[in-house]
Amino acid sequence: MWRYLFRRCLLIIPITLGVSFIVFSIMAITPGDPATMILGIGGTQEDIDRINQELGYDRPFLVRYGDYLYKAVVKHDLGTSYQFKTTVWSNIKQRLPVSVKVTTFSLLIASMVGVPIGVLSAVKQYSLFDTFPTVLALFFAAIPTFWLGMMLMLVLSLKIPIFPATGIASWKGYVLPSLSLGLPFAAQQLRFARSSMLETIRQDYIRTAKAKGAPENIIIWKHALKNALMPIITIIGINFGLILGGAVATETLFSIPGLGSMVVTGIKMKDIPMVMGGIIVLSIICSLIMLIVDLLYALIDPRIKAKYSRGRRAAI
């Protein structure tokens, strides 16, 4: 078990290195140079050259990449933002909690709405409890999150002023963004929970439990759900990463200072350190979440735990 955990943690290193190299390369071929972005249109060629030299932007690509890696790994320095003149770390420290909060709330909404309704519609297959949520889920899965956000903003903020349209001054500010991110994912989790549950309740041991005369509620929520939970947990884990990195449009719409919007403004301004820092942190978090999902498997399913401890599981 511990060996497996160690190996999985080690795997994050090459993935992060790969991510940093790809993003650095893409940023390097992006037209424009940082000095022009910093100085704006007014800068003279001399100033531009001087600033580019100060930033080390005039050196060859691989030297710059090596230097970035050296500073990031050895000195734990992700560089200084070209636009704000503040360190990338301080920006990330400010924005990461906001992003994690929004993602967690959205995921909570998605799971608390999606999973129970999905289980219910599987149990009551082909009834109104099944068709109505399924149709609604299909509809919500097709909605672009930013559009849903605008509609929520229109109804719950402009027409009936309950929640603020922008900003996160109080908890109320988190409601609309979390809803607009959470509901499409709720739809997805509903479909997953439904199909996973349908598969489980057809199995023999459920029939045995029924034959024994176990109460219906206990069969569904204890016996069946525990086994149906694995695919659901996988999808929740994957969704965490998707929401965390994909909340860009929603963050922009509701003016939430999250990591996603930091990367987007960074891309637009060719602020290489900000983009690199943001994406690297996002990808490390996503890898960690997937690791946690894998470990949760072992917690839920004793068969997998047994496999780990015998060391039979192949490397992923």
Place this chain on the structure above:
Amino acid sequence: MINRKTCPMEDNSQVIYKKPSQLKEIARRMKKNKPAVIGLIILTIIILMVLFAEHIVPYKAAITQNVKNRLEPPSGVHWFGTDGYGRDLFARCLHGGRISLAIGFSSAAFSAILGIILGSIAGYYGGFTDGALMRSVDVIAAIPSILMALAVVAALGASQLNLIIAVAFSRTPAIIRVVRTAVLSVGDQEYVEAAKAGGTSDFRIIYKSILPNCIGPIMVQVTMSVAQNILAAATLSFLGLGINPPTPEWGSIISESKEFMRTANYLMIFPGLLIILSTLSLNLVGDGLRDALDPRLKT
């Protein structure tokens, strides 16, 4: 997969066992699936309207500004109303749909081709090739796809072609994984072994023996990815890194409507509904296709 063998009863002397072709069988199952049929009908209507957009409303109406007519609510003349520059929203939505759907479909096709080539190489050869390819796929998949697409668009410059490349690039890892799994599942079948023993070239084995037998899950993934690509392209345009104005595109129309949210909310409702209708119908068709290709998966 069930292959119904039909046996004509009228002439017992020569019993003919006829196996219906796989395509017919799939089409038959699709026809029985009501949501899939509805999806297909909606999708066909949208595609036809978008294809013949020029005959329904000329492109000029979508880009000619007419400040006198600005922000008119939906009426007989302007079905969807007019936007902040007095342009007919119906025309903008139709012509915008051309671009949105074109990006959705062509980026799906692009990533399908790339995904099938790389995925079948990884699945067929295995070993080091597989390891190297899949590790690179892991790396690309670790970058949030929308941020990846944004960075690619920023690097290449905002244009329709670059938007297609960016969206396709961020979608390819998922397709490679699906293709690889599918290829792995048929790669050790006897007929593949037989073809190998007979000295058939690798390319021919993949192309003739393996791919036709695992095209099902790949088709489903590609259909679903069209819907996701339409959403991704709309998101990129919404963030201002997509199609340049005044060219209409569903995402950019919604983005432009932001400032009129209070006064003219129809400006955001109509293009939004069109996005939902097209992704919804694509998802329905994808679901139907999955059930038709493999009835065992049906829940």
